[in-house]
Amino acid sequence: MTKILPFITALAACTFLLSGCKDSNSSRSSSAASPEQNVPLCDGDAITPERLFLQQLGSDRVIIKWRGNRDDDTQEATSVCIGTNPNGLPATSETAAVVTETGHSEAVITGLVPDTTYYYSVGGTGVADPKHTFRTAPVKGALPADGNIRVWIVGDAGTASSPLLDRGDNAGGQAAVRDGYHTWIAANGGEPADLFLMLGDNAYLDGTDEQHQISVFDMYTDTLASVGLWPTIGNHEMGSFGLSQSPLVELYTPVTGVADLPPDSPVPYFNIHTLPTQGETGGVPSGTEQYYSFDYGNVHVISLDSQVSARSEANRTAMLEWVTADLQSSTADWTIVIFHHPPYTKGSHDSDVDAGGVDQPxxxxxxxxxxxxxxxxxxxxxxGHSHSYERSYYLSGHTGLSDTFDPAIHTELNSAGDPASGQGAEAYTQITKSGADDKVVYTVAGSSGQATGMTDPAGHPAHFFSTGADLGSVVVDVDTTTLTARFINDKGEVLDHFIITR
Structure with missing residues (x-):
């Protein structure tokens, strides 16, 4: 895969960042201040891009990425300005963008201050749109000033781009899940997400560029302008109506729409995203955008490729060796892994059935x-993959089919000898009764655009909670000692939760 990777650092931006630009208000909201006297400000023309999103948002860096201009037919922006005062973005902060073969503009900004609110303008004007703001991550191992890291997770969300899926009981489902999340946020203190994770099948039916525009950029416009986006690849990102078994991204074949043209990858997913390959935001360098990791404060996140890399024994082995080394090197309090194909499911897919090889991963x-x-x-x-929400007990050691599951062997038990729920007095502890940190909660969160029932109404025996009828997304909150995960439906109601303490 050939891709123009911009690594332009605004040297002048470092100058202004070193001179009193640290946010004086360490909370999430930062009040506007008057521009500094006698400081030359950016004087370009602001635009509203067709798509605008943040990538590799870390403690000292961010990539601001955009394409197009919604406002008029003038040429799109070639630079951004950034600062801690929305009403006075200094001219020294202006950062040029590099344009990729598929027309995305990327501005790489480094030298930022951790846990600090910044504002930016696409086009280089001296005043920022209030929605064009982000907060850098805290330093590795630390919490942000508000004491909590919030992660928003959606899976199989991209139904808005497919009339075939966005109909019937699921009509408007993707927007409803988004709105339900915002309803819950507004009713529970208003804290925004720090990380936005997408579990694959982000754009149906073939992951084309146009489908991404509808189901990602038009759907989550405000979130993407202020929160770092971290995806994983699903089967529909590889075209073929989601039926591809190819071990090579070069064999991407959309049934609807068209592939991207060389010299970039034919896969729009890779051309849209600029994902860390060299440990730019923490973790062991993977050398590929197909899988990667990053740190955000005291959280370590790993995105694996269960769709393409997993289908080649050599590539799967390389990914396995990389993730083992990455986990061994991490000292984070909490670790979250995302990939598309769930190990345990009885939703719209069945983890006991390989579906002619399509579900072998x-x-x-x-x-x-x-x-x-x-x-x-x-x-x-x-x-994701299954269009359901299914949450496991605290598990270890179960690698077989569902009929080999034994709760007495594979789960953390409560005082009555039953599988613990993770709720109330049965909250999980990171160090389990075995004396080791050896258990994982596995969750299917593939109902962020459609809910299509269960292949087995009883659900998978490894799961504490299962529903194939409810649309929703997941919010994970962590501090130093406690992790809380919630499934929030399209009405803003919490249908399931669990807690892990350390």
Whole structure:
């Protein structure tokens, strides 16, 4: 895959960042201040891009990425300005963008101050749109000033781009899930997300560029302008109506729409995203955008490729070796792993059935990767693929079919000898009764655009909670001692939750 990777650092921006630009208000909201006297400000023309999003948002860096201009037919922006005062973005902060073959403009900004609110303008004007703001991550191992890191997770969300899926009981489902999340946020203190994770099948039916525009950029416009986006690849990102079994991204074949043209990858997913390959935001360098990791404060997140890399024994082995090394090197309090194909499901897919090879990655991930997660302190694993929400008990050691599951062997038990729920007095502890950090909660969160029932109404025996009828998304909150995960439906109601303490 050939891709123009911009690594332009605004040297002048470092100058202004070193001179009193640290946010004096360490809370999430930052009040506007008067521009500094006698400081030259940016004087370009602001635009509203067709798509605007943040990538690789870390403690000292961010990539601001955009394409197009919604406002008029003038040429789109070639630079951004950034600062801690929305009413006075200094001219020294202006950062040029590099344009990729597929027309995305990328401005890489480094030298930022951790846990600080910044404002930016696309086009280089001296005043920022209030929605164009972000907060850098705290330093590695620390919490932000508000004491909490919030993660928003959506899976199989991209139904808005497919008339075939966005109909009937699921009509408007993706927007409803988004709005339900915002309803819950507004009713519970208003704290925004720090991380936005997408579990694959982000754009149906073939993950084309146009489908991404509808189901990602038009759907989550405000979130993407202020929160770092971290995706994983699903089967529909590889075209073929989601039926591809190709081990090579070069064999992407959309049934609806068209592939991207060389010299970029034919896969729009890779051309849209600029994902860390060299440990730019923490973690062991993977050398590929197909899987990667990053740190955000005291949270370590790993995105694996269960769709393409997993289908080649050599590539799967390389990914397994990389994730093992990455986990061994991490010292984070909490670890979250995301990939598309869930190890345990009885939703619209069945983890006991390989579906003629289409779902073989379910078996490979469960059999080969789950033991690594459990041996190296992973706390949560999230997948999609099934259009359901299914949440496991606190598990270890189960790599077989569902009829081999034994709660007495594979789960953390409560005082009555039953599988613990993770709720109330049965909250999980990171160090389990075995004396090791050896269990994981595995969750299917694939109902963020459609809910299509269960292949088995009883659900998978490894799951504490299952529903194939409810649309929703997941919010994970962590501090130093407690992790709380919630499934929030399209009405803003919490249908399931669990707690892990350390």
């Amino acid at each position: 379910i078996f490979d991930m469960r059999e080969q990767f789950n033991p690594v997660f459990e041996a190296h302190g992973v706390d949560l694993v999230y997948g």
